[in-house]
Amino acid sequence: MRASKYLIATLKETPADAEVISHQLMLRAGLIRKLASGLYTWLPMGLRVLRKVEKIVREEMDANDGQEVLMPVVQPSELWEESGRWQQYGPELLRIEDRHQRAFCLGPTHEEVITDLIRNEIKSYKQLPATFYQIQTKFRDEIRPRFGIMRAREFTMKDAYSFHLNQESLQQTYETMFDAYSRIFSRIGLDFRPVIADTGSIGGSASHEFHVLANAGEDDIAFSDGSDFAANVEMAEALAPTGERPTASEEQQQIATPNQHSIEELCAFLSVDATQTVKTLIVLGCHDEGTPAPLVALVLRGDHQLNEIKAEKLSEVAEPLQLASDEQIKNAINCKPGSIGPCALNNIPVIVDRSAAHLANFVCGANKDGYHLSGVNWQRDCQIDQIADIRNVLAGDPSPDGKGTLVIKRGIEVGHIFQLGTKYSEALKATVLDEDQKNTVMTMGCYGIGVSRVVAAAIEQNHDDKGIIWPEAIAPFQLAIVPINMHKSEAVREQCETLYKSLSDKGIEVLFMDEEKARLGVMLANVELTGIPHRVVIGDRGLKEGKIEYKERKQQENEEIPLNKLETFLENKLLC
RNA sequence: CGGGGCGUAGCGCAGUCUGGUAGCGCACUACACUGGGGGUGUAGUGGUCGUAGGUUCAAAUCCUGCCGUCCCGACCA
Numbered sequence: 001m002r003a004s005k006y007l008i009a010t011l012k013e014t015p016a017d018a019e020v021i022s023h024q025l026m027l028r029a030g031l032i033r034k035l036a037s038g039l040y041t042w043l044p045m046g047l048r049v050l051r052k053v054e055k056i057v058r059e060e061m062d063a064n065d066g067q068e069v070l071m072p073v074v075q076p077s078e079l080w081e082e083s084g085r086w087q088q089y090g091p092e093l094l095r096i097e098d099r100h101q102r103a104f105c106l107g108p109t110h111e112e113v114i115t116d117l118i119r120n121e122i123k124s125y126k127q128l129p130a131t132f133y134q135i136q137t138k139f140r141d142e143i144r145p146r147f148g149i150m151r152a153r154e155f156t157m158k159d160a161y162s163f164h165l166n167q168e169s170l171q172q173t174y175e176t177m178f179d180a181y182s183r184i185f186s187r188i189g190l191d192f193r194p195v196i197a198d199t200g201s202i203g204g205s206a207s208h209e210f211h212v213l214a215n216a217g218e219d220d221i222a223f224s225d226g227s228d229f230a231a232n233v234e235m236a237e238a239l240a241p242t243g244e245r246p247t248a249s250e251e252q253q254q255i256a257t258p259n260q261h262s263i264e265e266l267c268a269f270l271s272v273d274a275t276q277t278v279k280t281l282i283v284l285g286c287h288d289e290g291t292p293a294p295l296v297a298l299v300l301r302g303d304h305q306l307n308e309i310k311a312e313k314l315s316e317v318a319e320p321l322q323l324a325s326d327e328q329i330k331n332a333i334n335c336k337p338g339s340i341g342p343c344a345l346n347n348i349p350v351i352v353d354r355s356a357a358h359l360a361n362f363v364c365g366a367n368k369d370g371y372h373l374s375g376v377n378w379q380r381d382c383q384i385d386q387i388a389d390i391r392n393v394l395a396g397d398p399s400p401d402g403k404g405t406l407v408i409k410r411g412i413e414v415g416h417i418f419q420l421g422t423k424y425s426e427a428l429k430a431t432v433l434d435e436d437q438k439n440t441v442m443t444m445g446c447y448g449i450g451v452s453r454v455v456a457a458a459i460e461q462n463h464d465d466k467g468i469i470w471p472e473a474i475a476p477f478q479l480a481i482v483p484i485n486m487h488k489s490e491a492v493r494e495q496c497e498t499l500y501k502s503l504s505d506k507g508i509e510v511l512f513m514d515e516e517k518a519r520l521g522v523m524l525a526n527v528e529l530t531g532i533p534h535r536v537v538i539g540d541r542g543l544k545e546g547k548i549e550y551k552e553r554k555q556q557e558n559e560e561i562p563l564n565k566l567e568t569f570l571e572n573k574l575l576c
Numbered sequence: 577c578g579g580g581g582c583g584u585a586g587c588g589c590a591g592u593c594u595g596g597u598a599g600c601g602c603a604c605u606a607c608a609c610u611g612g613g614g615g616u617g618u619a620g621u622g623g624u625c626g627u628a629g630g631u632u633c634a635a636a637u638c639c640u641g642c643c644g645u646c647c648c649g650a651c652c653a
Contacts, residue, residue, distance in 0.1 A: 011586095011587060011588095012602060012614070013587055013589095014588085016582085016587090017582090018646095019646080027587095036645090037645065146647085262651095262652045279651090280653060281651075329653085337652065365653065485612085488611085517611090519610095519613085520613060523614095525613070525614050537612075541612070542612090
């Protein structure tokens, strides 16, 4: 490609509304432009990168018996009514009407459509297992689109769905996909980790996320330093403290604590450590529609944070988790939220986190405004109805597999695989005839990759103060040819043209900075900003000495390559 | 959904408090000089000041509504 015929839309200054580095660099390098909140146009340079990611994903899916299809973005509401998600999904599902006032939505995911297709097309167990995938535009009306392409409303996703006669078959394909995903992200050149994950709104049982480790990530990932355990913090189990609970040695006392509400304030006021305190959260319990919600108390050690996902999974707790209002608390306990404790809560069930349950002689609210209790002990002073794991793990906690301690890092979720089971096949009655001529509901898996998000994640992980440093596998171009004073030197022009033609003919993707009179500094800055992995600078001075200057984007130093060996040198570097 | 910021040329911003000719830098066009890391000069192109209404002789500027956009929060217990 010749730069003179290519839109190199680089910006000198960082657009004011870009917060994270990948968003800034994608705008500055001229990969994307914003159309509206969460909606982006891919410019030529950016689209080349996106297509390369797609190509790698496609190759690995094809290599594992994935069959590519392409489903519509617009989907009829009837299918979503059938699966129950028309009600469940909430405002993230963008609903629209056609001219006949028929309801449709823009597809945020395609379980319904693929299941509908397959129930009509696959009738026999002999056709199973089968995996179908597409690389396609998804739309999710996010509460808060942010970080550019990282959390956009419209984005490119690879979604795959597998169909099976039974769980064993699903398990096999799940493992195949797990390996395929690992190969995909390795080939792209990312530092990633597969982690145990929650299934969220897609539903199902087993699930892994693939995370690219980067500070801009929106998820916390817990790793063991002593094994390969890795899980999303949402899912990482917090083990019960070992050993016996210390014995009760203090008497319970009521202390006046005027205007001390938060754990921090309280600890400072009483000079106690947060680990010797207990906080009590009042949430709504499970209830039938129309009846008033009962209350449930969740008790945590003062320095711990409630894990909403874990709490929601308790049968006593309403899903989604909802904190009781100040008024509900006032009515039931007759105090403000800042003074609640687990003692004498009348009929409110008390669910205690494992760590909090292990405390003795602790401090908690007195259920009376302006007072706390000290020297409190379980059983002696207050009841435990249930002990459960309801907190987030912290760095330094023991690993749930018993080996090592946990470290917490930020991750960008780029892939997610699920064992769906029969959630959708049952709802949509997707069955096949099995060996015994019985109708059997198919078992399903689904597998997603945020293709456009991968591009942003790659930049988060690979950049410096000059711009992007693309992994070779997804760089928009492999090599940039930068001439010096080409309009004044026929020799330079000839050398550049020859090299450009020869390498291009061999299939190497070359960007030839052929613009007349372009200044060297500008060209080099653009080549660096756009992250092209290799470059040669060709000028009269070097030609006279029979040398060409070569530099790799990720290296600091130039190399001098003898002119007569240049082509071989570059072919060795760039031809796979 | 709650809170806050911002909206003036493609980008980055000043001007708004205290109403009176629409500004600066980058980019872009032409020419000249320069020519091994975003160079210099001269001359230019480009703006319904987000939008609707109000106050006023006069509104980018004051008032009101709306829209857009970005950030933070949604755990005092």
